[in-house]
């Protein structure tokens with residue numbers, strides 16, 4: 001007999017966790033196999049990114065950057081997920097997902113140029129498989145399904161990963177992307193960073209679904225929920241999804257529960273919609289502190305290492321922002337010439353107004 | 356009378372209508388608790404409750420469709436699309452579904468809805484937050500497109516839009532929200548939709564424009580006056596439908612005209628204004644009507660928007676060209 005599902009699917013799903021807040025591996029089966037060097041590299045990237053984020057916020061306040069969406073708190077989801085991939089895999093980001101682009105190969109000064117509203121910021125170097133940050137929430141999810149189909153048709157064993165937030169999971173594009181990926185069995189990973197808020201709107205007002213992972217059910221693909229402050233859980237989940245994708249087993253939806261320590265963007269005041277207590281509770285789950293505890297116990301990392309990486313990151317950011325500032329300014333005639341392969345006559349004429 | 360900036364005037368219009376008509380509802384992304392990213396609806400949820408002023412999930416097509424459905428049910432929804440570039444996600448609901456409802460249902464249903472959206476450049480916002488997309492909507496039959504240039508008009512036009520029984524696309528220039536304060540009457544008043552405003556009288560040339568460009572044109576006119584050229588400025592206020600009668604009356608007086616718009620040059624509102632002048636007043640013209648507009652490129656990234664957006668200097672150059680023709 002078929003069971004008619006009259007009931008709302010309300011069963012909660014447990015979030016996958018590998019590392020405890022005090023730095024112990026509590027789920028050995030899911031612990032990714034990483035060498036000591038890889039572990040140190042992972043930590044390096046997370047500390048570097050945190051420092052860069054701090055600097056970027058200051059640079060934004062000084063007017064040296066344009067639009068910038070802070071990332072602190074989300075280092076495990078951003079850096080862990082990229083870390084689990086191969087260089088040929090394709091990254092399709094939202095506006096906040098700049099660290100994934102940089103660690104996948106986009107030069108940092110170009111990320112700054114993008115923020116400063118310079119076209120060259122989006123000129124991805126040859127061989128770097130990333131798209132520009134996407135402003136339209138959800139559009140990148142559909143791009144990833146197309147790119148994934150390209151891998152499949154070319155019989156290339158690579159995956160596309162795409163990121164959005166809990167808010168983004170409400171867009172029509174999200175459902176359309178999941179459904180296509182399910183229907184065509186595409187090698188794509190939908191990675192939702194559920195940081196609890198879409199600008200000011202809390203998760204509880206975003207959806208009545210018990211979790212975002214539940215949304216995979218309707219698309220006929222696996223959906224899992226993970227602790228997004230636990231970088232090992234992130235790596236494990238993405239590696240597993242990527243493996244399945246490479247074997248031709250199709251797409252996966254991953255919901256990572258995380259938090260952004262800062263407001264949505266530099267022009268936003270988080271105290272209007274979230275409490276100090278809440279922020280404090282999440283501070284205790286800081287993904288960097290958690291990994292540091294694990295590494296310190298293994299003798300792979302010390303406080304001095306953190307300080308050294310911070311200094312290095314500051315120096316690099318200074319050098320890269322200078323490079324961005326020294327890049328030749330755009331011009332309207334240059335903009336006109338970049339519209340088409342061959343500039344049409346009416347646009348040639350319009351240049352006269354700007355010369 | 357109170358002094359208000361455009362943002363406060365728009366909020367006041369919504370407050371007046373929420374008070375007057377229980378069918379008025381406000382919704383969109385982040386509009387409730389904190390009052391939207393520009394705080395235009397700040398305080399309204401507290402005052403009128405969550406049933407009337409509420410946040411929606413992040414989904415523009417659903418916001419557009421919700422407005423449509425509530426309109427069918429006799430409500431007067433004011434749906435906010437957070438930034439203009441995101442209307443594309445809702446375009447089917449706005450220009451296909453809402454704009455065609457009266458016609459498709461033979462008058463059985465109508466969509467008395469207002470879509471409010473900020474637009475316009477000069478504030479170094481991120482990509483797609485600033486484009487001037489009024490021409491795109493204006494080309495769609497069945498929906499009016501309103502663009503205020505000052506606080507007084509903004510309040511009166513918005514109240515008129517909310518009371519209008521057809522869909523209205525109401526565009527608020529980002530650079531005008533806080534630009535200046537002006538006298539705004541308390542309580543109810545309307546500014547008629549489809550009626551232009553002669554904001555400055557002159558006898559030598561008509562400058563037809565709207566939105567932020569009214570202020571750019573005014574700066575140009577002040578400069579031109581010093582050179583002995585008296586420019587008349589017409590603020591369209593509604594770019595669909597266009598008030599051609601006011602334009603023709605002005606052209607009959609000045610015999611010369613230019614049209615200024617922030618949007619890209621081709622196929623937009625300026626082109627439409629010039630076509631209508633040709634149809635109705637060509638024999639009164641002493642010179643071709645010129646356009647001052649953005650070039651036909653993607654709206655530029657922030658770095659060069661100040662050069663890209665029409666400046667008073669470009670307006671002056673165009674006026675001199677038609678004067679010397």
Ligand SMILES: Cc1ncc(C[n+]2csc(CCOP(=O)(O)OP(=O)(O)O)c2C)c(N)n1
Pocket residue numbers: 096135136137138164165166167168169193195197198199264384413415437441444
């Ligand atoms: C289609 C579209 N609608 C609205 C916006 C404006 N907007 C930018 S970020 C944001 C909230 C996104 O929240 P979420 O997806 O949870 O991501 P988070 O910023 O929290 O990482 C909104 C509404 C946009 N960029 N694109």
